[in-house]
Amino acid sequence: MVRADAVRNRERVLAAAREAFARDGLAVPIDDIARAAGVGAGTVHRHFPTKETLYAAVLADRVAALETLARSYDDGEGLFRFIGGFAEHGAGNRALAEALARGGVDIQAELGARSAALKQAMADLLRVAQRAGTARPDITPDDLQALLGAVHLAVERAGGDPSATGRILGVLCDGLRRHDRGPASGGSVRARVEPEPCG
Amino acid sequence: MVRADAVRNRERVLAAAREAFARDGLAVPIDDIARAAGVGAGTVHRHFPTKETLYAAVLADRVAALETLARSYDDGEGLFRFIGGFAEHGAGNRALAEALARGGVDIQAELGARSAALKQAMADLLRVAQRAGTARPDITPDDLQALLGAVHLAVERAGGDPSATGRILGVLCDGLRRHDRGPASGGSVRARVEPEPCG
DNA sequence: GAACATCCGGAACGATCGCCCCGGTTACCG
DNA sequence: CGGTAACCGGGGCGATCGTTCCGGATGTTC
Secondary structure, three states, X not given: OOOHHHHHHHHHHHHHHHHHHHHHXXXXXXXXXXXXXXXXXXXXXXXXXXXXXXXXXXXXXXXXXXXXXXXXXXXXOHHHHHHHHHHHHOOOOHXXXXXXXXXXXXXXHHHHHHHXXXXXXXXXXXHHHHHHOOEOXXXXXXXXXXXXXXXXXXXXXXXXXXXXXXXXXXXXXXXXXXXXXXXXXXXXXXXXXXOOOOO | OOOHHHHHHHHXXXXXXXXXXXXXXXXXXXXXXXXHHOOOHHHHHHHOOOHHHHHHHHHHHHHHHHHHHHHOOOOOOHHHHHHHHHHHHOOOOHHHHHXXXXXXXXXXXXXXXXXXXXXXXXXXXXXXXXXHOOXXXXXXXXXXXXXXXXXXXXXXXXXXXXXXXXXXXXXXHHHHEOOOOOHHHOOOOOOOOOOOOOO
């Protein structure tokens, strides 16, 4: 038997946690979430035994939404469209940025599965773009994930300034694109020496 | 009068803190640093009244070194050379990555000054590159700092894999470069719509 | 070598936070 | 409407960590 106030409180806690994690990241105390939800600390721990459980529950739907977004594209430009939507989804979501910035290795099982699915979806998107010739062929799925997490953090730091967000994402997308000069102007891809990545 | 063992212990603490912060970030307990330095916790707090003080002292020389590096270039390619050296300097330095990932706003006064100097040096480097036509003209110093911090975090996550580091930095540098097609192939810069940064 | 200032070490304190527990309460069912 | 079971609240426990303090040790000077 599940009581009506139980599910109501569970939902309240989840909503408060979503907001608190998004605003302050993982550092927010459970008591704050409980207070914001209008319940006691014990109630939070009954529905979500550990803080990690709560954190995973909050992130799970976000990650699932991102996977859906990734799967909605299937051409060479999909990768770049996804990156644009990616920032929108996580705008101001500090918890998501942190989760992506680390590897997402230490998280809960269910979230781990979803996270792996998202990574697979991104890997597919990358492969499609590389086969279509729109993305750099040397980038690996791990590179992409690391870059997305990092840039997400940078966007977060920009604090919602949309033009800064646009420029930062523009840099990422340009960097991910394949940059050979057109066939008319010479036809040779710019050489890239491994230990000297720039210059 | 300053005693010899005092300066020796101060140096030991600083060295231990440098290593500990680089390996584990800010989360490392002071006691661990004290133990690694072979001193008591009280000794640490006499030389560095608060943890923030110690943290700032450790980062100050790193930041100064980066500023020197930035000032050592003065042509259009300097920005990209700097980015390469930047990653090298902070390789495996988690504390530096964290400090750059946030704004560096909440740090100590002296470090704040050095940090501002570094930012100024990077801004100069960016301006030179933009005037030379090698860097995107729309990027601001804030964008550059955010991107460097973010990419540094991504490199840190790559865990020292040099080829991954090279690819990630390559994406950043390519993204920062000016990408107009050569005059022979059309001559128009690719249009960039503001709210749609990618695609 | 003795006196003195300085410094060292680690135990102790207070604050924070995640988690557990129990007395009281509330919702559900017959 | 009464009984029962599930749930709620918040106080409390234990662990962690930054910081302080003081008796004892050590370097320095004359």
